[in-house]
Amino acid sequence: MSARPSDAPPELPIEALMTFLSVARLGRYTAAGEVLGVNHSTVSRRIAALETAMGGRVLVRTAGGWEVTALGRRAVAVAERIERSLRELVEGEGGDLVHSMVRVSAPDAFTSVFLAPAMTALRAEHPSLSVELLSATQRVRQNRSGVDLEIVVGRPQVLRAFATPVCAYALRLYATPAYLADHGAPESVAELSRHPLVYYVESSLQVDELDRALQELPGSPPSLRSTSVFAHVEGAAAGAGIGLLPDFLGDADPRLVRVLDGAYAHPLAYWAVARDEGPRNPAVAATLDAITTYIASVQSAHTTVDAS
Known part of the structure; x- marks a missing residue:
């Protein structure tokens, strides 16, 4: 095997790239490590390898957790394309992109009445998806690290986040x-x-x-x-x-x-909040769609009963 020329760009470590994608979505090394089944030091080592290969920082630490840099946003786009391609390779063309794990934080009442049945329906459609529901009635987090989607009471005042009303x-x-x-x-x-x-x-x-x-x-x-x-x-x-x-x-x-x-x-009103990168994650997008679809069906059923 011939050696790589010294002036050639470093090889992009695919494993490191996919680890970075998980950190970009969750905002924490520990949360990404839990999803990937590796420890904090392994995540840190892979991120360092990716930054070495790309020649710059892909993540920067802020008070709200790890945020993606401009270079990191390029890496996210590439990682998402690779994720889709790998899924097609394993499951064939048209394979289910909604897999892995999604974590949702929500108040107790919303979790029991809307979220649990909505996620049950979602998992019936996508059995490779794991769902973790964290019950909490609190102010919107400014970092959302460790969760993919957060349901909060009232319109949230957040930066670098996606927010939409759901109920x-x-x-x-x-x-x-x-x-x-x-x-x-x-x-x-x-x-x-x-x-x-x-x-x-x-x-x-x-x-x-x-x-x-x-x-x-x-x-x-x-x-x-x-x-x-x-x-x-x-x-x-x-x-x-x-x-x-x-x-x-x-x-x-x-x-x-x-x-x-x-x-x-x-x-x-309940609002859904995710990190900027969150809605681009097929599992997060499917989760949000499942929540709004279930709530719409419940409201429609109540309207029908009231009309009769």
């Missing part, structure tokens, strides 16, 4: 008929001050929009509070007071009825 809903007031019969139904928002409000622990609220909903209401007497939205539902259903609940949970629970319907509602 509108409202916080409304609910109680059991028995509670209202025993304690009286409030006839105005001001009269809520006589009723325990079942909602989040105020000091633990991390989402501004959820806190604003609380500030719109009068002070509550001692009440049951929890960091879990499902505890809010069960507390209201047990007669602990009037629950401030997402309408898609409260309306679906036969134990509850709306309180001050038409007089109070706090409109909100």
Whole structure:
């Protein structure tokens, strides 16, 4: 075998290129290593090999994690083409590009009602895809490292990210008929001050929009509070007071009825956020499409039932 001429460009390490693609999508060496089944030092070594071959930095560390440089964006485009070609080589032309793993962070209620069934349908269509769901009700992350897609409450203020609305809903007031019969139904928002409000622990609220909903209401007497939205539902259903609940949970629970319907509602929306490179990942794009498709089907079914 003849030696490579000394003036020839260095060979591009394919393994390093594909490792870089995973880091570009996830923003963290450790997260990429978990997906690829290698340790942090291996990821670091492969990135260094790629930068040596390309003659420059492909990633730069920021406060929000690893970000892709201009040279790195060229590498991402090439890596994506190679990824598609390798998939075709293994599975034949037209092989399934939706594979590997996708990680989604979302609030509990969204995860249970929308995300879990949507991902079940997605995996039925793409069985080579692994899905990890991380439940969290918190502010949008500024780095999104370690997750491919993040579902948050309210319009996010983010940099170097892709964001799109996926579902509108409202916080409304609910109680059991028995509670209202025993304690009286409030006839105005001001009269809520006589009723325990079942909602989040105020000091633990991390989402501004959820806190604003609380500030719109009068002070509550001692009440049951929890960091879990499902505890809010069960507390209201047990007669602990009037629950401030997402309408898609409260309306679906036969134990509850709306309180001050038409007089109070706090409109909100769920948004999906991904790193800039995220939507170019076939698995992330398919995940986002599966979520919006499932939500549209649920809303359509509810519209049909209401119309009948």
